[in-house]
Amino acid sequence: MRGLRTAEILKLQRSGNAKRLRQTKKNYAKTDAYIHLTYSDRWGVIKKVADTVANWGKARLFAECIDKVHFDPVWAGKTAEEQAFEQVISRFQQFLTSAGPGGDSLGMIVHDNNESVAMKHTELMRKYYETGTLWTSVDKIVETPLFVDSSLTRMVQVADLCAYAIRRYLENDEVDLFRRIFARADRLSSGKTVGVRHFTSNGCVCEVCSTH
Ligand SMILES: [Zn+2]
Structure with a gap:
């Protein structure tokens, strides 16, 4: 190298x-x-991290994957980034309610720090706290996200790895990492995946859409 x-x-x-x-x-x-490290050493480390995540029985993965070709911000009344944030917050809130698998708990968002996103997402969280998202009221999540330096925060790096794995699957059909971490997507007892959604054309047959 x-x-x-x-x-x-x-x-x-x-x-x-x-x-x-x-x-x-x-x-x-x-x-x-x-x-x-050689290339295969690096892959080895990444796969080990993905397998570790796959075995965290209590961990749940929430993600919104938007194909921008199929997303119309004018029709949606928001940017793709705002829709993704709103969706993840809504699903996390539902997970935390007494009817959800999180069982009446409280939650906190820990966010990679980036000045412009920090301002925007703090404002969005306040708005959701006051008026709810399009899908749900938000009373189980602390209203201000905690912004951290991702280079110092391992769990944010793990979240980045999960995002990378999902993206490489949806854009490049790379299944190896994806299948390892997708095991942790939030699911109903019926097996239906509710934590991860692929926003794309109707009729997508990917593993996210076919289990959603
Ligand atoms: Zn799909």
Whole structure:
């Protein structure tokens, strides 16, 4: 890995493409801590984390996956990001009610910190707290999300891994990681998956749609 990276940087230095050189160095800087691992070592670690998640009996996965080709923000009256947030909050709230499998508990949203998203999602949470989402009132979730630095917070990294696995399945049909973590999607006792939804064209036969 180190050899490949050095070769690519040297090639860009010789080409005189300063912009691409800067971006390439920036991209590689994020992998400094992993450079000693081979590609298969890295995959091995990721799969181990996914298997660990799969075996957390009490963990539940909630996700909204929107195919933007099929999403009309004018018709929906909101952006895809807002709809995704609202859906995840609504499903988590339902999970936490006495009728839901979470059994009358209280919940908190822990969110990767990003200034513009932090402001927006805090405002949305306050609005849901006062008037509910389109689907439910929100009285089981703390009104202000807790924003954390994801590089210091392992559970947010685990959530990122789950998002990555779902995205790679829906966009590239990669089933390996997806099947490991999809086992934790919130389900009714009938087996119907309610925690994860794929918003796309009618008639999608993916594993998310066919169990929803
Ligand atoms: Zn689908």
